[in-house]
Each structure stands twice: as C-alpha cells, then as structure tokens.
Amino acid sequence: MEINGVMNYDHTAIGDHIVDFFSSLFSTSSHTNTDITAVEAVIEEMVENRYNNLLIRLPDEEEISAVVFQMEPNSSPGPDGFSVLVASSPEMARQFLKVHDAAFASRPAFAAYRHISFDYSDVSFAPYGHYWRVARKIVVTKVLCARKIDSFEHTRVEERRRLLSRLRSLSGKPVELREHLSHFTLSIICKMLFKDESIVDMDEVGVMVREWFLLNGAFNIGDWIPWLDSLDLQGYVKKMKALRKKMDTFCDYVIDDHLEKRAAAGENDAAEKDFVDVLLQLAEDEDEVEFTRDCAKALIMVIISHQFLLQSTRKIPPN
Known part of the structure; x- marks a missing residue:
C-alpha cells in the first residue's frame, strides 16, 4: 500500500493506516476532503461501474413501499447481527409484556x-x-x-x-x-x-x-x-x-x-x-x-x- 507517497509492505503499518482512516471517518471531525485513494488502491474491483451506480443510488418511494409491505407483520429489519420484533397488535404486546416478560426484561449487553x-x-x-x-x-x-x-x-x-x-x-x-x-x-x-x-x-x-x-x-x-x-x-x-x-x-x-x-x-x-x-x-x-x-x-x-x-x-x- 502507498502511504503518504511511499510504498509500504509492512502489515502492521498498513493495518494502522486503515484503522486511522476509519477512525477519522467515523469521528465527529470533518472528513469531506479525506483522500481515500490509498485505501481504494488495495481493494480489488469486483463490480462494474454501471452495476455499482445501481447499488449505491438512493431507493425511490415505490421501492421502499414494496420492501415494507413484503415484510412479516411482526418483524422489521435490524442492524447486522440483530433481529428485531415489533409488537404490532394487542395480542403481540401481551406476549411481550405479560406472557414472556422475563425473557425480554434484560437490557442488551452494551x-x-x-x-x-x-x-x-x-x-x-x-x-x-x-x-x-x-x-x-x-x-x-x-x-x-x-x-x-x-x-x-x-x-x-x-x-x-x-x-x-x-x-x-x-x-x-x-x-x-x-x-x-x-x-x-x-x-x-x-x-x-x-x-x-x-x-x-x-x-x-x-x-x-x-x-x-x-x-x-x-x-x-x-x-x-x-x-x-x-x-x-x-x-x-x-x-x-x-x-x-x-x-x-x-x-x-x-x-x-x-x-x-x-x-x-x-x-x-x-x-x-x-x-x-x-x-x-x-x-x-x-x-x-x-x-x-x-x-x-x-x-x-x-x-x-x-x-x-x-x-x-x-x-x-x-x-
């Protein structure tokens, strides 16, 4: 990987550089002018530009509506590794709050x-x-x-x-x-x-x-x-x-x-x-x-x- 204009082959240095990049990316400081060419250079291109443009474009209202109405009535999408259930009826709420209240009483392990x-x-x-x-x-x-x-x-x-x-x-x-x-x-x-x-x-x-x-x-x-x-x-x-x-x-x-x-x-x-x-x-x-x-x-x-x-x-x- 090229770091600060110098080709670097040390795995530890490359790892530190990538961690620093994502640390600044997710921090509150501004990163609008961040140069990501060094990171892009080591990522193999797997998708053609025309397909990539389709993947990254924002969905329209019809697509969002179609996805929402295809979901089960008692579920919704959640973040990676987490499933989410929604109590969308009085009967489901009773199952959560009375029948199985002990199973849902603990907070997540943050x-x-x-x-x-x-x-x-x-x-x-x-x-x-x-x-x-x-x-x-x-x-x-x-x-x-x-x-x-x-x-x-x-x-x-x-x-x-x-x-x-x-x-x-x-x-x-x-x-x-x-x-x-x-x-x-x-x-x-x-x-x-x-x-x-x-x-x-x-x-x-x-x-x-x-x-x-x-x-x-x-x-x-x-x-x-x-x-x-x-x-x-x-x-x-x-x-x-x-x-x-x-x-x-x-x-x-x-x-x-x-x-x-x-x-x-x-x-x-x-x-x-x-x-x-x-x-x-x-x-x-x-x-x-x-x-x-x-x-x-x-x-x-x-x-x-x-x-x-x-x-x-x-x-x-x-x-």
Missing part, C-alpha cells in the same frame, strides 16, 4: 453497561435474575425508600438556605445559575451519601456524574456492528475504561472510609447513618446473593446518579 456499571452489577443494567431482584430490593425498599429520603429533609433545607444566601450576595452581578444549582445538588447528594462532603472532591464528583450520563447515552457503533467493536472507532470505549478507573478510585476511598469509621465506632454507634452505611450493612446481612466490592461500587454510583436526577428536578420552594 459496552457502556459492561465498563461503567462494574460488569453489569447495578440495578439499571444488570440482567434480569436473582441478583437483580435482591439488589433492587435493597436500593428501592431500604436505601432510597421515602422514609430514608425524608429523614434528610433538614439537609435539603440547610443547603437551600446556603444557595439562596450565595445568590443574594451576588445581587447586581451576572450569575450563571447552572454552576450554583449543580453545586447545590451535589452538596445534598454528598451529605446524604457520606454525611461529610469534605471527604470527597465536589468537582471530581460532578465531572464523574456528567461523564456517567454522557457515556451511558452515547451511540457506540461497536454495539451495533460487532466486528467493529475491537477497533473502538469513536474512542468511547477508551473513555469508558478511563471513567471506570476514576470511579474505582473514588468508590474505594468512600467504602474504606466508612468501614474504618464503623470499626472505630463499634456496633453500638447510635449516630445517624448515611446511605453508604445502610448499603454496606445490608450487603453484609444479605445471605441470598454474594455482594462483591464491585457490587457495592455499582450501587453507590446508581444512588448518586438517581439522586442527581431527583434533586435536579425537585422544585425549590420559597422560604
């Missing part, structure tokens, strides 16, 4: 769920089964139950007063509410989770939460075209692995800090317990399923993200 949910350990992305049911019971009925959340009302009131006080001190000056509201939300979350927000870096938590939401919603082409997964053309998997390392470090610090304080206080400690204390205690007492450290980390990140959404949508009542 890269984001593998890397940033600690190998499918959180309740949002864990496959449906015994572990998911036990983890959901712990999070919903024990940790994030209404009684537990209401017990931190004084924390929300205190942080609300601090927010209004900060905004009042900036009266007459330009104010970017987004930063203040983000700090307000994270302060509440950290106090509910850790009691003492000083043990964590608020900016670091904010960055992690935003990256968590961003990468969970990112369209990773490798999830839909499996043979492209190892190439990581968009760079999303690399970012997911980097976020996983940051979350590992953060959660390890939080868990170790809580375990040390619990050991020092003893079993008769009557102090108010935060969400992490409750989670760790329930994980120790749970005999139905084995809770690893990664399971605890995944549930901590789920609680942070859930509370971030909850506090972000909660209206601030007037004092």
Whole structure:
C-alpha cells in the first residue's frame, strides 16, 4: 500500500493506516476532503461501474413501499447481527409484556453497561435474575425508600438556605445559575451519601456524574456492528475504561472510609447513618446473593446518579 507517497509492505503499518482512516471517518471531525485513494488502491474491483451506480443510488418511494409491505407483520429489519420484533397488535404486546416478560426484561449487553456499571452489577443494567431482584430490593425498599429520603429533609433545607444566601450576595452581578444549582445538588447528594462532603472532591464528583450520563447515552457503533467493536472507532470505549478507573478510585476511598469509621465506632454507634452505611450493612446481612466490592461500587454510583436526577428536578420552594 502507498502511504503518504511511499510504498509500504509492512502489515502492521498498513493495518494502522486503515484503522486511522476509519477512525477519522467515523469521528465527529470533518472528513469531506479525506483522500481515500490509498485505501481504494488495495481493494480489488469486483463490480462494474454501471452495476455499482445501481447499488449505491438512493431507493425511490415505490421501492421502499414494496420492501415494507413484503415484510412479516411482526418483524422489521435490524442492524447486522440483530433481529428485531415489533409488537404490532394487542395480542403481540401481551406476549411481550405479560406472557414472556422475563425473557425480554434484560437490557442488551452494551459496552457502556459492561465498563461503567462494574460488569453489569447495578440495578439499571444488570440482567434480569436473582441478583437483580435482591439488589433492587435493597436500593428501592431500604436505601432510597421515602422514609430514608425524608429523614434528610433538614439537609435539603440547610443547603437551600446556603444557595439562596450565595445568590443574594451576588445581587447586581451576572450569575450563571447552572454552576450554583449543580453545586447545590451535589452538596445534598454528598451529605446524604457520606454525611461529610469534605471527604470527597465536589468537582471530581460532578465531572464523574456528567461523564456517567454522557457515556451511558452515547451511540457506540461497536454495539451495533460487532466486528467493529475491537477497533473502538469513536474512542468511547477508551473513555469508558478511563471513567471506570476514576470511579474505582473514588468508590474505594468512600467504602474504606466508612468501614474504618464503623470499626472505630463499634456496633453500638447510635449516630445517624448515611446511605453508604445502610448499603454496606445490608450487603453484609444479605445471605441470598454474594455482594462483591464491585457490587457495592455499582450501587453507590446508581444512588448518586438517581439522586442527581431527583434533586435536579425537585422544585425549590420559597422560604
């Protein structure tokens, strides 16, 4: 292959050149002026131009209509390697949602769920089964139950007063509410989770939460075209692995800090317990399923993200 005007016979160099080409092709940067002659030169021409023009032209409305009406009533075309079923009648919907609901309850095994949910350990992305049911019971009925959340009302009131006080001190000056509201939300979350927000870096938590939401919603082409997964053309998997390392470090610090304080206080400690204390205690007492450290980390990140959404949508009542 000719690379940058020089004929190259090294397989590794040729492979790197092709990977770089497709990486830039699928990236968000502009590639309208990309020179693809080097790639075209090594691809053997198998189709005549007149047939190629027929293959690449856009289909007209009649052709699309013909294909759609030739399909079975309960199916539709899907991406490579995936079949898609469409519930096009009440009876088919009942089969999906009631008769065979357990078979369709799990989410697809996307890269984001593998890397940033600690190998499918959180309740949002864990496959449906015994572990998911036990983890959901712990999070919903024990940790994030209404009684537990209401017990931190004084924390929300205190942080609300601090927010209004900060905004009042900036009266007459330009104010970017987004930063203040983000700090307000994270302060509440950290106090509910850790009691003492000083043990964590608020900016670091904010960055992690935003990256968590961003990468969970990112369209990773490798999830839909499996043979492209190892190439990581968009760079999303690399970012997911980097976020996983940051979350590992953060959660390890939080868990170790809580375990040390619990050991020092003893079993008769009557102090108010935060969400992490409750989670760790329930994980120790749970005999139905084995809770690893990664399971605890995944549930901590789920609680942070859930509370971030909850506090972000909660209206601030007037004092």
